[in-house]
Amino acid sequence: MLYNIYCDESCHLQKDTSDIMVLGCISCPNEYAKEINSSIKQIKRKYGLGLNKKKMPIELKWTKVSNSKMEMYKELIDLFFEKDYLNFRGVVATGKSNLNHEFFLQDHDTWYHKMYYLLLREMVSIGNQYNIYVDIKDTNSNDKIEILRKVLNRSLYDFYDETVARIQTVRSEEVNLLQLTDLFIGALSYANRGLNSSVAKLKIVDYFRSRSGLDLTQKTPLRNHKFNIFHLDTKEDMK
DSSP states (O other), X not given: OEEEEEEEEESOSTTSSOSEEEEEEEEEEHHHHHHHHXXXXXXXXXXXOSBOTTSOBOOOOGGGOOGGGHHHHHHHHHHHHHOTTOEEEEEEEXXXXXXXXXXXXXXXXXXXXXXXXXXXXXTOOTTSEEEEEEEOOOTTOHHHHHHHHHHHHHHTTOSSSOSEEEEEEEOGGGOHHHHHHHHHHHHHHHHHTXXXXXXXXXXXXXXXXXXXXXXXXXXXXXXXXXXXXXXXXXXXXXX
């Protein structure tokens, strides 16, 4: 079966205000991707997120979460949990400020792609095929995501590069499932950073907890395919 995987991250910069980086992805069978993207689009339009003055789609973003659109966020979260074929995996990496890149002969960008490997390795399996879409961050990422594609395939003993058929960067404003991923990792990041400055964001975190039955700050077993969370303490796990 052919699957599409939509990936995004939060607090990925080496020197920002967070000691935590969160990556996440939503997996969807290719045959349902058009339908789900359309459903997300319809929900957005229902709550006034149609086109802007320049006739461009208004993007759903965690940074723009507000109380006035609370029912929209809940409806989007419900859509995910009601569709058995949609799955989410998140990686929460803590201790980012203590990373010793020099010791591992790497730079921050290489470590960032290693975290993407940890995210995606459990989402792919031999016998299926995958197209992976990553939110574009800069113009220099294509070479490293091609290396990531090959590493993922080799981890599955696929030497013909047929399993992960493609990894490409896309613009999130053009892909609604990628925007949904942004909402999910935003909530995951907010919960794990212990933030509480936004009532609206806290409500969304609580709604995720009620729908998933998870605390969001704890690692989940791999068998939990629907909503899977992996925690990495870089001070311990990267020694």
